[in-house]
Amino acid sequence: MVIISKSLTQAADEFELPKTSADRREVKLLEPALQALNDQKKYTALNNKEVFQNPRTAERWTGDQAIRQGVWTQALRRAKVRYRRPYQTRHTYASMMLTAGESIAWLAQQMGHSDWGMLRRIYAKYIKDSIPDAGNKAVEMFGENAGKKAGISTLTHPKKLA
Numbered sequence: 001m002v003i004i005s006k007s008l009t010q011a012a013d014e015f016e017l018p019k020t021s022a023d024r025r026e027v028k029l030l031e032p033a034l035q036a037l038n039d040q041k042k043y044t045a046l047n048n049k050e051v052f053q054n055p056r057t058a059e060r061w062t063g064d065q066a067i068r069q070g071v072w073t074q075a076l077r078r079a080k081v082r083y084r085r086p087y088q089t090r091h092t093y094a095s096m097m098l099t100a101g102e103s104i105a106w107l108a109q110q111m112g113h114s115d116w117g118m119l120r121r122i123y124a125k126y127i128k129d130s131i132p133d134a135g136n137k138a139v140e141m142f143g144e145n146a147g148k149k150a151g152i153s154t155l156t157h158p159k160k161l162a
Helices: 030-048 063-078 086-099 104-111 117-127 137-144 146-150
Strands: 002-004 026-028
Touching: 026 104, 063 086, 086 104, 086 117, 104 117
Parallel strands: none
Antiparallel strands: 002 026
């Protein structure tokens, strides 16, 4: 879990409070992201500084142009992916989480939105039928055999009682 409590933008010299209350939040780090941060931390933790630093200067990145023109462009080229702005990774994350069946309300909170309306407007048209087993979670949780799996006796349907 990461707590977002302050931010540093290219326009600011010092850390600032996030713009809205929704921006101040706890973010659940998925295992691959946590592993990547821990791997990166090995290189910068001893300096007691930021996790990500410019490797040429060992200082905080001063803007995104050096990242875009260097490592970002090279990584896209190696992956054979056409150029896209780093910001677009938010869209990739959102669509992957929704396709996997994650809650849209949870995702909105993770991304710092005050509600899930924006996610609904932007992504709903793309996610509609991408989950082939949609609806099965409810059947598993509340279906006829759900209680038996958990060792709980379930109520019999009223028609079966007659």
